Amino acid sequence: MLEFLQRLKFPLPQASTFAPKVDLLYDFIFYSSVFLFIPTIVAMIYFGWKYRTKPNDNREVPYIDGHHTFEWFISAFVGVIFFIIFVWGLIGFNELHNPPAGTYEIGVVGKQWMWEFNYSNGKTTRNELYLPKGIPVKLVMSSPDVLHSFYVVNFRVKQDVVPGMYTTLWFQADQLGEHDIFCAEYCGTAHSNMLAKAIVLEPEQFKAWLQGSDPNQLTQLEIGKKIFNTRNCVACHSVTGVQTQAGPTVKGLFNRKVNLSDGTQVVANEDYIRTSIINPATHVVKGFRPIMPAFQGLLSENDISAVIAYIKSLKE
Amino acid sequence: MSVANSDVNYINSPKGLWSWLVTIDHKRIGIMYLFTTLAFFALGGIFALLLRIEHLTPGRTIMDANQYNIAFTLHGAIMVFMFIVPNVPAAFGNFFLPIMIGAKDVAFPKINLLSYYVFWLGAILAVCAIIFGGVDTGWTFYTPYSIRTNTAVIFMASGAFIMGMSSILTGLNFIVTVHKLRAPGMTFFHLPLFIWGIYATAIIQVLATPVIGMTVALLIMERVFGIGFFDPALGGDPILFQHFFWFYSHPAVYIMIVPGMAIISEIIPAFSKKTIFGYKPIAYSSLAIAFASFIVWGHHMFTSGQSYLASLLFSVATIIIGVPTAIKIVNWVATMYKGKVSWETPMLYAMAFIFMFSIGGLTGLFHISLAVSVHLHDTYFVVAHFHYVMMGGTVMAMLGGLHYWWPKMFGVMYNECLGKIGAALMFIGFNMTFGSQFIMGNLGMPRRYYDYAERFQPLHQVSTVGSWFIAASFLLTMSYLIYSLFKGKKAPANPWDAKSLEWTIASPPPTENFLTDPVVTEPYPYGTPNKARSHA
Amino acid sequence: MSGHHEVHYVEGTKHAIPHHFNSGYHEFDASKMGMWVFLVNEILLFSALFVAYAMFRAKDPVMFHEASHQLNKWMGGLNTIVLLFSSLTMALSVGYLQRNNTKRASQMLILTFLCAATFMVVKYFEYSHKFHAGLLTAKFYTFEGISAGHPGLFFSLYFMMTGLHGLHVLIGMGVIAWVWWRTRRGDFNEHYFTPVEVTALYWHLVDLVWIFLFPLLYLIG
Structure with a gap:
């Protein structure tokens, strides 16, 4: 039966663990719809033709103004079908919403009009997302400008990328090769050119690629600077020594004594900076409010080290 | 009743352009x-044709990406807010609602005229938006793009705001009219179903x-x-805009489709010569849809980053709205059973409506299923999906109603x-244009794309050719309708042997609507002379 | 009946009953319902702002608390009393009309108008103070006395909510002036006072909205 369903479908590769499940549900809805549609339309055309009027038609039409049992039966019948569709869809949605433990995280930045992918070791690619086959991957996505939406048809996944917040998406690719990535939320002039490729490699190949030397490989300091700018740290923490309302400057911060809002004083060493990034509420600098978002889980250890290296370099 | 005396009617008395204005x-x-x-x-159709022509080939065909973005925005905004x-x-509500309930006018005639000019004011602002370079946000105005783009968003948004005021005034007028101006004997359950829908x-x-x-x-x-x-840089939340927007715009979908259903509920009994099957279920389902429409907006936002619980609740609510819709369709078909069905143009459009609206409704099932x-x-x-509902549904019903009531109006x-x-051309063209788009969507063709991958080209071409059929049908329909205004055969008071009150008065109706007090019966008294109770 | 019909007037006035109504009372009844429907629509108009208020306040209650200190409770309180009093005078003017005392009714309308004008004058002083202090909408916000979050959002809400309300007060003043003029002219008596009645309904809603705005904006600090 399943095989029969598969043969009738349009050929769309099923390249993630979600894809066959989504397609099966799609088929169920499709055939339920056909099952509801055909009798309705056949009845309409049959009644229309069988009872068509002719010249000098003297038939007496019956007076049928409804039928309670019939109405309730139809309501219950379609209600049950709709409910099955809903519950089935919910099960799939649940899975999409709850990534398993131990996913491999990749940072995604969607901006007008390109995709940028940041890997845990500081490696960055543009419009090419390398993925390990058979390993669940979680994307942590953000946008500096407008709404975008990350859409891989062959994986049957989609998630909007929203400025001002992080959205996440997980999947497990299990078909080697290249798959199209589209931007599915309208974002301006080159919306239809905001394309990328998901390139699925065997896990060993992926590892080799990740560690392989890259002519564009940045130094740790450059990576840190880049993160400091792209993650918008610089919006609140100036690197020039200027104090903003939102946060203290990081120029000359390293090894300086800092007064905290709870009255204590600490030395701004590596550990202090690290804690302040992943959980800013631990140390709040006197005169400022706890408004910084926590970056726990959003930056890898390598990223954090790179940021710290960058802050260290900003001497007075 | 002086049905024959149609020399003096609302069209020729009083005379002159000013008397119309x-x-x-x-x-x-x-x-x-x-x-x-x-x-x-x-006008919206011209933009649609341009969009379809652009998609004949991938890459540039007749316009560049910015022009394309403006064209699809204007197509959507004009079609939604202005058509x-x-x-x-x-149009039909204003003309027929008072007559069908046996009233001489709507409750507030001056506010009614005001609403028309308010509509024009909004329309002029929207046209200004087109003149001053267009708008490229999509008709949905999603933030933060709509804050950042430097196109004429303010004009179009003010236009939408003001046309909304016009829509409110019309709705207010109709609610009070239905409550306060029904003729003696016109109880709520004697109202024609068109009135229930408009109400x-x-x-x-x-x-x-x-x-x-x-x-x-x-x-x-x-x-x-x-x-x-709505600006995250200033502490706002772009998702809030989407919530606000869809809180209106999903109910607005029902502002668009319920009147269409209402027209079909008139045409089917009139052309089956049989009383409507399930009067109360159809009437109640209109109200059920109206109220349920307020709790389903979040189903537009399953991928937007709204909370999991919200998505779940909106999905359940959307199922609830599907049932009354199914009830209506089944009742329309059941009405034809053992009737005397005549296949005239309004009935063809009504059957096309049932066909295409069913597809539109059933493809909605794919959207209530979250995964x-x-x-x-x-x-x-x-x-x-939404063209099958909006155009396959509402536009077919509108064309059906236009043909059904044309003899009465003019x-x-x-x-x-x-x-x-015309109806056949429309049916073929419509299904070519949008049937092919179901397949493209399933294959992952994102919307609002100027450029597309070559594998989609054959489907895009089928869609484009289909749009030419629709255009041909529309031009043909408008031509013979306008021709009939000058050379058409004179219409009798009731060419279809329909039963609601508008058919008891002359065609076109006299200025006063009713020259004698209307005689109210049950709404569709076919085949039951003994049950057609008079309440006059 | 033929094409033309007799014109009926409401007893003792020059008000012709429109031909689609059976009686003066029928028209009064419909007009009142129309105004009630309109008020429902007005409530939904304001509700969008109340929802935005609830959302942003839930997100950052500390900022709302601090920002609210920048509003002048006494001016807000004065305006509340003034508006409440104007609702009373408005209701009284309808009451006097029902007893056919047009002189008293028009005096009450003048009082209502003056209250509304007082409200706007107080509002003017409040607004100009905020403009000078840089307590403006988010993008133009320059005040430096509040350290929490994005206080500009609070003042955006303040200006949107009180601005929309103020616009309603201004429109109300115009309508009150118009019904006052018609009362003076002798258009109304105990059989026909529909315009004053629906104006009163509208004015009570304007008052009611302020009753919600005042604590939500001024008193949370």
Whole structure:
């Protein structure tokens, strides 16, 4: 039966663990719809033709103004079908919403009009997302400008990328090769050119690629600077020594004594900076409010080290 | 009853252009709305044709990406705000609602005229938006793009705001008219189903439209005064805009479709010569849809980053709204059973409506199912789905109603043969244009794409050719209808042997509507002379 | 009946009953319902702003608390009293009309108008103070006395909510002036006072909205 369903479908590769499940549900809805549609339309055309009027038609039409049992039966019948569709869809949605433990995280930045992918070791690619086959991957996505939406048809996944917040998406690719990535939320002039490729490699190949030397490989300091700018740290923490309302400057911060809002004083060493990034509420600098978002889980250890290296370099 | 005396009627008495411009006669206002909205339908249609031509080939065909973005925005905005929302309620509702309940006018005739001019004011602002370079946000005005783009967003948003006010005034008028001006004996359950539909629509118009008004007003304020509600850089939340927007715009979908259903509920009994099957279920389902429409908006946002629980609740609510819709379709088909069905143009459009609206409704099932919805969201599948509802549904019903009531409105008959050809062309063209888009969407073609991968080209071409059939059908229909105004055969008072009150008066109706007090019966007294109780 | 029909007037006035109504009372009844429907629509118009208020306040209650200190409770309180009093005078003017005392009714309308004008004058002083202090909408916000979050959002809400309300007060003043003029002219008596009645309904809603705005904006600090 399943095989029969598969043969009738349009050929769309099923390249993630979600894809066959989504397609099966799609088929169920499709055939339920056909099952509801055909009798309705056949009845309409049959009644229309069988009872068509002719010249000098003297038939007496019956007076049928409804039928309670019939109405309730139809309501219950379609209600049950709709409910099955809903519950089935919910099960799939649940899975999409709850990534398993131990996913491999990749940072995604969607901006007008390109995709940028940041890997845990500081490696960055543009419009090419390398993925390990058979390993669940979680994307942590953000946008500096407008709404975008990350859409891989062959994986049957989609998630909007929203400025001002992080959205996440997980999947497990299990078909080697290249798959199209589209931007599915309208974002301006080159919306239809905001394309990328998901390139699925065997896990060993992926590892080799990740560690392989890259002519564009940045130094740790450059990576840190880049993160400091792209993650918008610089919006609140100036690197020039200027104090903003939102946060203290990081120029000359390293090894300086800092007064905290709870009255204590600490030395701004590596550990202090690290804690302040992943959980800013631990140390709040006197005169400022706890408004910084926590970056726990959003930056890898390598990223954090790179940021710290960058802050260290900003001497007075 | 002086049915024969149609020499003096609302069209020729009083005479002169000025008497039309300052008229407070609901029939004249309805006619002005009819022609105004049909003109905007043609304008929106021109943009649609341009879009389809652009998609004949991937890459550039006739316009560049920015022009394309402006074209699809204008197509959507014009069709939604200037055609489909005002069309059936303000044109047919204005003309027929008072007559069908046995009243001489709507409750507030001056406010009715005001609403027409308010509509024009909004329309002029929208046209200014086109002149000053267009708008490229999509008709949905999503933030923060709509805050950042430097196109004429403020003009279009003010236009939408003001046209919304016009829609509120119309809805207010209809609610009070139905409650206070029914003829003696016209109980709520003697109301024709068209009135139930328009009444349910009016409730949605009054309750939902102010929220979109506020939303676009806030968008304007965001651009002018930087209030920051929707701008993450200023502490705002872009998702809030989507909640506000869909709180109106999903009910607005029902502002667009319920009047269409209402027309079908009139045409089917009239052309089956049989009483409607399930009067109360159809009437109640209109109200059920009206109220349920307020709790389903979040199903537009399953991939937006709204909370999991919210998605779940909105999905359940959307199922609830599906059932009354199914009830209506089944009842229409059941009405034809053992009737005397005549296949005239209005009935052809009604059957096309049932065919295409069923597809539109059933493809909605793909969207209540969260996992599949995620895949199909923002693809051509969605585009095809809502065109099957909006155009396959509402526009077919509007064309059906236009042919059904044309003899009553203007006192002339159109050419039946050309009418059938027009309906057939429309049916073929429509299914070519949008049927192919279901397939594209399922294959992952995202919407609002200027450029596309070559594998989609054959389907895009089928779609484009289909759009030419639709254009041909529309031109043909408008030609023979306008021709009939000058050379058409004179229409009798009741050419279809229909039963509601508008058919008891002359064609075209006299200025006063009723020269004698209307005789109210049950709404569709076919085949039951003994049950056709008189309440006069 | 033929095409033309007799014109009926409401007893003792020059008000012709429109031909689609059976009686003066029928028209009064319909007009009142129309105004109630309109008020429902008005409530939904304001509700969008109340929802935005609830959302942003839930997100950052500390900022709302601090920002609210910048509003002048006494001016807000004065305006509340003034508006409440104007609702009373408005209701009284309808009451006097029902007893056919047009002189008293028009005096009450003048009082209502003056209250509304007082409200706007106080509002003017409040607004100009905020403009000078830089307590403006989010993008133009320059005040430096509040350290929490994005206080500009609070003032955006303040200006949107009180601005929309103020616009309603201004429109109300115009309508009150118009019905006052018609009362003076002798258009109304105990049989016909529909315009004053629906104006009163509208004015009570304007008052009611302020009753919600005042504590939500001024008193949370």
